[in-house]
Each structure stands twice: as structure tokens, then as C-alpha cells.
Amino acid sequence: MSVPKFHDLSFYSEPSAHRSRYANLVKSFRANFSGDEIEFLARSPGRVNLIGDHIDYNYFPVLPMAIEVDVVAAVSTNDSDAIVISNTDAEKFPKHTIPIGKDSDFAINREQHSWANYFKCGLIVAAKFLEEKSTDIKLKGMNITFSGTVPTGGGLSSSAAFCVASTLAVLYANGVENISKADLTRITVVSEHYLGLNNGGMDQCASVYGEQGKALFIQFKPQLKGTPFEFPVKNLTFVITNSLQVSNKYETAPVHYNLRVVEMAIAGDLLAKKLGLQGMPRDSNLDTFSLRGVMDGYCGNWDGEDLSQGIANISKMIDVVEKTLTEKDGYNVEQCCQGLDLTAEEFHAKYLTKIPVKFEVLKLYQRALHVYRESLRVLKTLQLLSSPVDDDAKFFQTFGSLMNDSQQDLDLLNESSNAKLNELCSIALNNGAFGSRVTGAGWGGSIVHLTSIENLPKLTNSLIELYYKHEFPHITKDEIEEAVIDSKPATGSCLVSAEIVKKL
Incomplete structure (x- = not known):
């Protein structure tokens, strides 16, 4: 094509x-x-x-x-x-x-x-x-x-x-x-x-x-x-609201985006080591085992098409993370080295030199758990969207719950939301949205809201009055129109x- x-x-x-x-x-x-x-x-x-x-x-x-x-x-x-x-x-x-x-x-x-x-x-x-x-x-x-x-x-x-x-x-x-x-x-x-x-x-x-x-x-x-x-569902629509909190991915990468990449790469290698996996391709951007690669190595290769098998494999990995990555408050470099059987110099050369990052502890448990739980929600959402709908209200509720659970994990496990973004989600959910979540890299940026055509006017007006005019008293009509983005x-x-x- x-x-x-x-x-x-x-x-x-x-x-x-x-x-x-x-x-x-x-x-x-x-x-x-x-x-x-x-x-x-x-x-x-x-x-x-x-x-x-x-x-x-x-x-x-x-x-x-x-x-x-x-x-x-x-x-x-x-x-x-x-x-x-x-x-x-x-x-x-x-x-x-x-x-x-x-x-x-x-x-x-x-x-x-x-x-x-x-x-x-x-x-x-x-x-x-x-x-x-x-x-x-x-x-x-x-x-x-x-x-x-x-x-x-x-x-x-x-x-x-x-x-x-x-x-x-x-x-x-x-x-x-x-x-x-x-x-x-x-x-x-x-x-x-x-x-x-x-x-x-x-x-x-x-x-x-x-x-x-x-x-x-x-x-x-x-x-x-x-x-x-x-x-x-034909009366489904999305509203995209720019929070007007700017987070430049490039400038904040060492503590945000790239740090997540590094943490997930280390988590993949540590899981592979603890599970005794060998012979898998080092397929991540950092020449490490990706978390998808670890799942395929442990559960067998998933073809990406069989949703039931994918859901079963990911669910198994969620259980593995809970039992295997034991430092729930974060790993320091010494603990990572012990788990990976590396010296501090080897660890630094392997994980901390290719891209610049800054951290106090490496939250391997939280990041791996987020990846598997979020991946599970994607497949459950696809199942929902691929199935006949008998009850529109139930459809909206189920889809919305998946989005809201995603937002909670983005906030608590991936830590890519913040108080203002959470507030924007809360305003939407109280005024006609079925689901609201940070979209994209996070740490600012936009929120996507699931709603119906019937709820659209109330949702849009509430977001303007309770968020934009409250947070930005001098905001203009044109600026509001640019912030509430056409989502077709x-x-x-x-x-x-x-x-x-x-x-x-």
C-alpha cells in the first residue's frame, strides 16, 4: 500500500x-x-x-x-x-x-x-x-x-x-x-x-x-x-484536551522518557536472568532483552493475532513480575549488579552510557508491571471493539474503565502523569466522559476523553469553565479552540x- x-x-x-x-x-x-x-x-x-x-x-x-x-x-x-x-x-x-x-x-x-x-x-x-x-x-x-x-x-x-x-x-x-x-x-x-x-x-x-x-x-x-x-458504536467520540503543560520529550528525556527506556531494558535483562532464559534475541533499542522478548522466551512466541493467547501470556508475566522483581521501592545500582552478576563498571557501560539518564533508584518492578498491565488492556480493548455490541451503555462503561485503569497505572507505576493532569481527568469524568487518560509521552501534554455525541457539549463546556478558565484566567477564545482539538x-x-x- x-x-x-x-x-x-x-x-x-x-x-x-x-x-x-x-x-x-x-x-x-x-x-x-x-x-x-x-x-x-x-x-x-x-x-x-x-x-x-x-x-x-x-x-x-x-x-x-x-x-x-x-x-x-x-x-x-x-x-x-x-x-x-x-x-x-x-x-x-x-x-x-x-x-x-x-x-x-x-x-x-x-x-x-x-x-x-x-x-x-x-x-x-x-x-x-x-x-x-x-x-x-x-x-x-x-x-x-x-x-x-x-x-x-x-x-x-x-x-x-x-x-x-x-x-x-x-x-x-x-x-x-x-x-x-x-x-x-x-x-x-x-x-x-x-x-x-x-x-x-x-x-x-x-x-x-x-x-x-x-x-x-x-x-x-x-x-x-x-x-x-x-x-x-456510532455515537462514540473522543475529545482531546491539551493541558497546556508543555513537556518537551527531548529536553526532559534523561529523567523521563529515556529513563523509562533504560529502566525497562534493565528489567527485561533482570527477568531473563532470574527466569534462566537463554538464546533470545537482544531486541531492545539498548541491545538488551525487551519485555516482549522475555514474555515470548518464557511463554512461547506469540503471533500477535491470537488475542486469547496473548492475554494468557501477558497475564502470566504479570504474576512473574510480582514474584520476581522483589525490590518494590526501587533498585539501586548495587542491587542491579548483584541480580545481573555484573560489576559496577560493566553495568554502567552496558546500560548508562548509550543515552543520558538521571535517577536515584531504578523502579524496575513498577515499569515492568506497567508494561504488562497496559499491554493486557490493549488486547482487552481490541476484543471489546471487535465484538458485537448489544448494550451501548455497557460498552461505554467497559471501554471507559479500561482507559481509567490505564491512567491510574500511568500515574502510579509509570509516573508519567501529575496532579494537574489527574485533575483534568477528574473534571472530565464528572462531566460526561466515560474514560480519560494521559496520551503520548506524558509529563504534561494532552488528555484523551471517551464520550458520546450526547455528552459532548456538557463535557466540552465543563472542561473550558472548570479547567482552562480557572487555570489560565487570561486565556483567549482562539487559544481554547486550539487546546480542545478535533479528534476525528x-x-x-x-x-x-x-x-x-x-x-x-
Whole structure:
């Protein structure tokens, strides 16, 4: 299945609502690159994860959907040795020039963080893909103007949307006119690793594979794939609220995101050691045993399709964690070394040098328990969504309970929620939401709320009055409209022909 190309804005649920934004993008491009004509546009959306956070980098399935906020790049090509990137929000994202000559290596300076680094991530993986096709490749010069509506730090995957749109733009500019969704996902999954962020592949896969009106069941083993599915209840909808507490994944990674990656990697190795498992692939981002790998090694390989078997295997691992990871308050380095039969130097070299982390204790029990319990909820949710519905009220209650249990574990086991996010969930649950949970990396960002069409007005009004106007007394109407995000499942990554410019 290839990335689609459109000649109009029909990939949006309400095309007319986006015309003024595209007209502004064209105007900005012409102001930045006088005399140039837009040749094509590359686009990729943000995503909201309905359930299954901090488990993708352990290769357990997740349930996200693409949403209509997105990143769009207007592109022209030339024969220069540079790519110039600009943005419709020039004050926040100033123009950058990236050399692409023979001696250019696109090196990312992690000490000098800028939005251009995210473009370089997309450029690097695109260049590697082009080199796979031909060793004699000379990158085209490009002039690009970006427009983004995915809030940065909002937990809706703005960085993934930007990296995927950038990759798609570079590939198309260099003659790759037909790329499969599988290939685009495969190469962009690792794009943010060049920034030192050891994420899984959910964000990129959801952004690429999204379909209008459908959520996605994304699997990582035995192979990466996204399966769209419709909801069995017609009056179901989601509200996504940006808490306006910004948590930049890159800047907070040493104590938040990357620390969870390291803790889960150590937990995987410690479980494997205690269970006497051997001969398994070291399949995590840190060359350790993933928690999915430990489960397959202990319970037998799960094909990812048999939900009953997956539920049985994960349930067994929850029991194993309770009995095996005995330091419930956290492990210090000495205790980890004893359990893994490593010296302090070996432990440091193996787990603490590849990505920077800061910690007092390593909460291996909590992180492993979260991964298995959250993975179990994903499969139970998929079972629910795949079954006939006799009672809408019971469906909403069951789905909502799974989301609420997820939020509790994100708060207490993964510690990626906080008091303000919990308060936002509580307001929603008291005013028409059946389930509310942090979505994405957490530590700020957005909350996704399950509700019905009938409850939507009360829920939205209550969130505005009791949260936004209370927490941010001077918030404007426009800011509120941006914070309460349209949650309709959206079309994934696509190309848009230059014909759209004539129609604006």
C-alpha cells in the first residue's frame, strides 16, 4: 500500500476549513523564496493514542489514531548544494540552511537544539533509503516552508509528524514518487534516535497509516503493521484536551522518557536472568532483552493475532513480575549488579552510557508491571471493539474503565502523569466522559476523553469553565479552540500536488 497523492484537500473531513491555512502557507513560501514555484506538498498528521502508552518500545501492540492536526511542507527543488527550511511561524522557527554537498554529513549537534535538528533526522533516514537504491545519489537542493498545527509538547506527536513529513518531502524531491507506507514507517521509526530519543514506532506508524474515520491496531512483532478498524458504536467520540503543560520529550528525556527506556531494558535483562532464559534475541533499542522478548522466551512466541493467547501470556508475566522483581521501592545500582552478576563498571557501560539518564533508584518492578498491565488492556480493548455490541451503555462503561485503569497505572507505576493532569481527568469524568487518560509521552501534554455525541457539549463546556478558565484566567477564545482539538480519525501521510495552489 503506497502513500497516497491528492490533487485537492479531500483528505480532510471538512476541506473548506483548511483553505485559508494553505493559502497562508503559499503566501509564506513565496515571501521566503521569491520567484520559486511550489512543486508539491508533503503532509503527515499527529496522533492520539487511545490506549497503550510506553509499551511500543517493548514491541507490544498499541491502539492510536491519526488526527487532523498535521505538518505540511511546501517544496520546490533546485540544483544547489543546500536545503533551506522556513516556517509560517518564523519568529518561533527561524529560517535555516542545511548544506548537502559532497562532504556534508548532516551531523546533529545535541548541545545546540533547534527545530532544524528534527528536519535533519528526516533528511538522514531519507538519504540512507536513497543510498539503498543507488550508491551514486546526489541530493537535490530544496526550498521548503513548513506549516504545523500539531501543538509542540502537547503529547500528540508533533516531532514524529514533522520528521515523517520531512522524510517524505526529501524522498519525493529526489525521484521516489511511489513509496509504500511500510517503507516510510520502517525508515522513520528510527529518525528521532539521531536526537538521542529512544522511542518506539507507534507515533510514526500511526501518522503514516491513518485512515479517515478509523483507529489503528499497530503491531511490532512478528512484523510492523497497522490495521485500521471502525468503532462498533456510532455515537462514540473522543475529545482531546491539551493541558497546556508543555513537556518537551527531548529536553526532559534523561529523567523521563529515556529513563523509562533504560529502566525497562534493565528489567527485561533482570527477568531473563532470574527466569534462566537463554538464546533470545537482544531486541531492545539498548541491545538488551525487551519485555516482549522475555514474555515470548518464557511463554512461547506469540503471533500477535491470537488475542486469547496473548492475554494468557501477558497475564502470566504479570504474576512473574510480582514474584520476581522483589525490590518494590526501587533498585539501586548495587542491587542491579548483584541480580545481573555484573560489576559496577560493566553495568554502567552496558546500560548508562548509550543515552543520558538521571535517577536515584531504578523502579524496575513498577515499569515492568506497567508494561504488562497496559499491554493486557490493549488486547482487552481490541476484543471489546471487535465484538458485537448489544448494550451501548455497557460498552461505554467497559471501554471507559479500561482507559481509567490505564491512567491510574500511568500515574502510579509509570509516573508519567501529575496532579494537574489527574485533575483534568477528574473534571472530565464528572462531566460526561466515560474514560480519560494521559496520551503520548506524558509529563504534561494532552488528555484523551471517551464520550458520546450526547455528552459532548456538557463535557466540552465543563472542561473550558472548570479547567482552562480557572487555570489560565487570561486565556483567549482562539487559544481554547486550539487546546480542545478535533479528534476525528484522519488520513495519514500523503502527498499533495501543486494543483492545489491554483485552487486556493
